[in-house]
Amino acid sequence: MRGVIALFTSDRAFRTKTFLRGGRVDVRRPALRALRTRDGRKDLEHEAGTRAREAVQKDLAYRLWVTHRGGVYVPIDADTPPNPNLSHMPDRDVTINGRPFTLVNPAYMTRMVRSLEPGSSASGHT
Numbered sequence: 001m002r003g004v005i006a007l008f009t010s011d012r013a014f015r016t017k018t019f020l021r022g023g024r025v026d027v028r029r030p031a032l033r034a035l036r037t038r039d040g041r042k043d044l045e046h047e048a049g050t051r052a053r054e055a056v057q058k059d060l061a062y063r064l065w066v067t068h069r070g071g072v073y074v075p076i077d078a079d080t081p082p083n084p085n086l087s088h089m090p091d092r093d094v095t096i097n098g099r100p101f102t103l104v105n106p107a108y109m110t111r112m113v114r115s116l117e118p119g120s121s122a123s124g125h126t
Helices: 002-068 106-116
Strands: 072-075 093-096 099-104
Touching: 002 106, 099 106
Parallel strands: none
Antiparallel strands: 072 099, 093 099
């Protein structure tokens, strides 16, 4: 009888261990999934933040370049009309070899470039 009890006890212990082990696995899977999801979100937020900082740095670099040159002249067309904010400047609009050009300052350039981006309202500030 003792052998039967030992067998029953060890079988019961085995079932108990298996149940507990299975329970732990069932608890761990959702916890690990939640951690991976949280880590994935953190990675995504970090990547988005990094790309946003890079975009701002690029915008600032272009603005600085144009600022150091006192603006740039571009051909006047439907996409690039003269900047009304520079109407007080006598050399805002010039003609070179019979072709009209207008002065573009850094802020105007940034707005025009942003308007080219898909889904942009060109209302951001840099």
